[in-house]
Amino acid sequence: MEFLDLTVEQLASGYVETEFTYECIYCDFKTFKTEIYNYNDKFYTALGMMQLHILIEHESSLNMLLNLSKKENGLSEHQVDLINMINKGYSDKQIANELKLKESTIRYQRFTLREKEKQSKIYLAIMKSLKQKPDDAFLNIHSNAKQVDERYIATKEDEEKVKQDFFESLYPLKLKLIPRKEKYKIIVLRLICQQLEKSKYSESELNDVLTDIYEDYASLRRSLIEYGFFTRDAFGKTYNKCV
Template sequence: MNNYRIMDAKLEEIKDGYIFNYEKGVYVCLLCNEIFEVGRIYDIGGKLYEAFRAVKEHIKLEHNSVLDNLLTFDKKFTGLTENQKSLLTDIANGLSDKEIANKNNTSPATVRHQRFKFREKAKQAKLYLAIYESVEAFSKLEHKKELVKPHSGATMVDERYIITNEEEEKILRTYFEAGENLKLKAFPAKEKRKITVLKMITSKFEKSKKYTEKEINEILKSIYPKDIATIRRYLIEYGFLERTNDCRSYWIKQIKEV
């Protein structure tokens, strides 16, 4: 079973056992990743079905039921003990409280109490899900709207510095290679992007250390060897670095949010 897909699906999709990928026009079985493409006809158990019916018939034929498969998930995913899973299976199979009690050597009253606890847990789960999804949606919305504050050494704060966290993240993904080492793919021409890139490059310098021009060049060379002089000049021009008049000593301005 592909836990990643099923845990990433919506509640109704999990109960159905499949998802529909609108972009690709396919139904995907969450239990085995079998794909059913819209417009094709599938032979399931000797009968012909279009994609929507095919994925449903596939689940019944190959997986018996979605519930059976969901109950195989570990407790860390469901919060259910093996005894609780067994009881839920009996309830799903239509056994009466008396039949379940006899099967498990307990009393019908105990079974009824467990049914009540299941219902209460389901109510709590729905409320928790509503709260969590609301918090997550609000958090993402605020994160997108939040503006990145200019660095303290900014020489002139204007429209170039009006950038959201979301925009900043997109710029960094675009211009830097993925990986632990900071590698610039290209130096942007637009001012807002340029400032964002320079801010990231500045993070490679120690705040309290003074550097020689050679040391500055070595660091910049490891990030973007194509044009060290231009990046060094912009770091000074935009107030990320300062230097002595004879260019023998460089240091970083304190980059803290203001």
Template structure:
């Protein structure tokens, strides 16, 4: 997940949707990373709000709720099945077991109660797991520094993404023989190496900018002649998104 603030946020911060960053001296929205500087007054719909209140108003106005944002995250982040997500959404709406059965058009109230029980058990297990991980935090942080981060749009996250910084350096030196700003000698066949090379090539593009297919091709071509393959892999591996007609491309958040 590329959103560093979302990753480092506590459970309470995830629930409220923001955290305070001392370096920025402001409150950071965990959805869009907008900063509300402490001590600044922010206007909204003819009212003035101090930073902490302003970011709450912002989250509700721009993102509706953190519950909806979090539950919509990929399964690799939530660990929830589609059935569990649907049930949680119903519970968030305040529906009774009987109303949930009617909404889902199947099952029985006892089945819903059983699902709720399993969710409660999952919550207890999560608390214990968090406590265990918290106890190991010092050791884990030391080891995590050696790994590169997985981009948010990554598809089928598996061992391919277990890449150390040292491994990344060696692969790039192998495939960019004339320096990291030079051409790509050949495109690797091994999955892990592909990811490393694609990550590096992606640095030639800017966030929050829309590119045409021609612009993508022109950016890649000086680095590697088969720009069609690179462009296709950008999409396939979840580094980029494109419009349905293929006329626009942009970096995935």
């Protein structure tokens, strides 16, 4: 699932509800609404088990959101420390002692966080209004993108151009050549990822899928890693999709 397409409520809870399941947004874990789950001799509904999973495996959704990069959550290291201590119930005096600051400074920073929340609501409303104009829509930047710069700024119009100029077929996906221009190459990699159904592949599995798309599968595989669409384990045997 596209992390940036999730609602505020989904990001805050740590899971997505579908018709039949609850699905963790941080890993592949899911629960089914028709099932009852046994954990340590206690029984849980599908929702209860999902909430327990997030607590055990991820500590909390807040913890996971705070551990995102500054590019993703917009928070400085100091702000992350402050929010963690507020969440743990520390008083202003305790926080001031920990961070070696004045209590008045901590109170002001709490106030700043509340103001930022208000401003964010207005900003989200503005951006939602902008999205009502499809011709101006930009493509989302995937959460694991590396060294985000102008290469990642692309529109739906750019995507249509790439589809026409660089693909022989879209269903099934057949690539004519890998673009030299990095912006177009990133769009190609995004389109490839959208048609890869699994979230985890062995190297041979990924090679087989990419070979069907383009004969130079090794170049595609390297680019998927280079631009943050995939990660691989230390042994190079398992490839995990990041979008």
